[in-house]
């Protein structure tokens with residue numbers, strides 16, 4: 189299995205190199221040269237298998253032999269043993285034709301754990317084989333930092349530094365990061381804003397000498413292996429509901445387009461999927477694209493579903509690559525235009541091709557709250573605000589009643605207790621694994637908003653730097 193860049197100018201790479209590279213050298217995103225194919229019989233044969241076994245079957249072709257099957261099975265089992273539900277991603281029925289796929293049973297209560305728990309272990313495995321170490325640096329406004337830290341904690345060949353703006357994350361978010369006391373985890377409370385944190389991370393990557401000496405790397409949402417890990421639960425959910433012999437659709441609350449692109453991957457591998465409904469909050473760049481064929485940026489507005497408050501859906505480039513006939517030069521032209529003018533468009537035929545698979549819906553704040561309230565009243569189920577955007581979008585999509593519709597629940601309601609309580613009068617409890625979060629010991633370092641100070645902090649602690657010295 190080989191991977192090509194969406195911009196067509198970077199070297200074709202195998203799985204291990206794609207895993208460690210993240211972004212391609214030409215600025216593009218890596219995608220498989222061709223999709224592995226599963227027949228209807230292959231899919232039927234998944235019925236009744238545990239999550240980890242379906243995961244091995246679905247992901248093995250993407251490795252191209254880079255990791256032996258038994259070794260890979262052990263890594264997968266270890267990754268999903270961190271989830272506190274035996275089914276890993278269980279389905280819950282909401283009404284006659286709608287199910288919620290709970291992706292929040294991992295260590296940080298959000299769906300990013302599904303991919304990151306595997307990614308951290310894959311990094312460690314490949315680095316050990318190569319005798320290399322990396323230093324992960326990242327900025328967080330609260331949510332993604334904890335998932336990355338949980339993925340990297342105690343890894344032999346990875347050190348992780350996460351910058352958060354001091355005093356500007358919620359207490360739960362901060363404690364989820366700072367109560368991880370592993371030696372290779374370094375939390376920095378920066379005297380500054382989230383944008384300051386992001387600027388410092390960018391500046392560290394742009395300092396080529398520093399980047400090389402530290403072996404800087406990222407585990408951000410454009411990494412191919414994250415998409416690969418997310419393809420799995422589309423198979424497990426569809427098979428549990430009777431696929432390939434029953435019609436199934438998915439509704440995905442969407443930000444960066446990573447999760448719903450994984451669904452497109454599953455469909456491209458032969459899983460029959462009737463429709464992929466893309467749910468947006470008030471930051472509706474994708475909904476506007478599916479309505480018009482024009483992708484045009486707008487300022488970000490804060491919402492009740494903050495993990496979807498983004499202006500540019502970076503993983504959309506992977507779909508664009510297919511819509512433009514896998515022409516890297518055409519993708520490059522569109523992305524350059526987007527950067528220069530804040531917009532690009534596709535032709536009517538290309539839009540029609542997208543709409544044969546996708547539908548886009550926007551759900552505003554009132555609609556989000558009304559959905560949390562209504563579902564609580566009619567089924568006694570608590571939705572977090574992101575998942576509520578998914579449920580409302582599924583309803584707006586008006587799919588036929590004989591289609592089993594799966595809504596992806598991307599966060600546990602206890603991650604957003606204020607909105608949930610306001611809508612339902614019911615404050616969700618943290619699950620047992622986090623019930624002592626408020627009394628756990630914390631460890632963090634405060635630093636000024638100064639590149640030199642942050643670089644010195646990293647250089648002193650990163651094991652990759654010590655070996656280079």
Ligand SMILES: *Cc1c(COP(=O)(O)O)cnc(C)c1O
Nearest residue numbers: 442443444445446447495598599
């Ligand atoms: C990251 C995130 C999303 C958006 O997922 P994408 O892959 O970026 O589309 C939705 N909900 C929650 C809770 C998230 O953390």
